[in-house]
Amino acid sequence: MKKIVTISLVTIAVVTLSAFLSKKDMIDSHNLSITQTLQPAKLFATLPDYCPTPDAFEIAPDGSLILSCPNFADKNQSGVLLRITKAGEISKLADVPVLKESGKSQPMGIAYDEDGALYVCDNQGKGRLLRMVFENNTLKTTDVVAYNFKSINGIRYNNGALYVTQTKLPKFKTKQITSGVYRFKTTDRDIKVNNDATDSQLIYTEETKNPDRQAGLDGLVFDNDGNLLVGNLGDAVITKLFLSPEGKVEKKELYASLPKASAPDGINIDAIGNLYVAGFANNQIFKIDTERHVTTIAEYPDNDGTNGGIDQPADLIVYNNKLVISNFDLMVAKGMKNTKHGKPYTLSYIDLAE
Secondary structure (H helix, E strand, C coil): CCCCCCEEEEEHHHHHHHHCCCCCCCCCCCCCEECCCCCCCCCEECCCCCCCCCCCEEEEECCCCCEEEEECCCCCCCCEEECCCCCCCEEEECCCCCEECCCCCCCCEEEEECCCCCEEECCCEEEEEEEEECCCCEEEEEEEEEEEEEEEEEEECCEEEEEEEECCCCCCCCCCCCEEEEECCCCCCEEEEEEECCCCCCEEEEECCCCCCCCCCCCCCCCCCCEEEEEEEECCEEEEEEEEECCCCEEEEEEEEECCCEEEEEEEEEECCEEEEEECCCCEEEEECCCCCCEEEEECHHHHCCHCCCCEEEEEEEEEEEEEECCCCCCCCCCCCCCCCCCCCCCEEHHHHH
């Protein structure tokens, strides 16, 4: 029999968000609880040596699964994109073109537009938003949409626009770290980002209140009504942003709260609107249903990913009735279950049909 544990989070939610949501903004912030109903994770793929730190997913126009590998774990390797076919065959899709000043590329969030162009968040000191065009799985052109990002991370495409997160914006002289969401047109090219309030593309900012984890907005996803859901890695909350047709934030509300120590990273959504969230710090996977009920569906002790064990999950995606999860397995810090990086380099999955 499954063990069911419920934790009240109403106090955490109110205290965490009250500092940056006004009474008007705190719409429907009803009592939230977390139920634990664990499902086993299984091994989806063992990755080659040129992908020691798997990160973000996207589904290609041909139905294959694309994975970004920033390769932070190996300073001798630059970033690559992997392609995994429906049959499970793994190959290198492309080496991500390097930044001239650093000689590196470190791809994280990725997203396709309806024309098949792939947009890549190159996360480094002077990060870039790249537009990569492929023909028969061969890279043909790479353009720079924007550059000089301090901490570009996640990305989503919606209605001709690109929405990206910056996890830290230290130029904002706030007491705690500020982070933000940017919006670019797919036709934008070579826009210099200042990483401050002068950026016209910056549509939303949030200050992280948790002093023990000073990191901000990270994962994001659009719901079926076109609203943008963004997760704060430090405060462990998900905020729902209501956007105008021009992509401006008209209203925001607290959507869900997760355990404060969970460090929510990647966020994805299924066809009926259930959210899935990667709990980066404690090897957890959460499901948030359309009634905003939160369930922990996986939780693992520190492990090396063998046999599908979840090992510092960075991103996840709903793919062919599976929830596929990337095991970042790199960061070792206070509040993280992970104790070291090492082989095997793996992807896990949870069967959503069971």
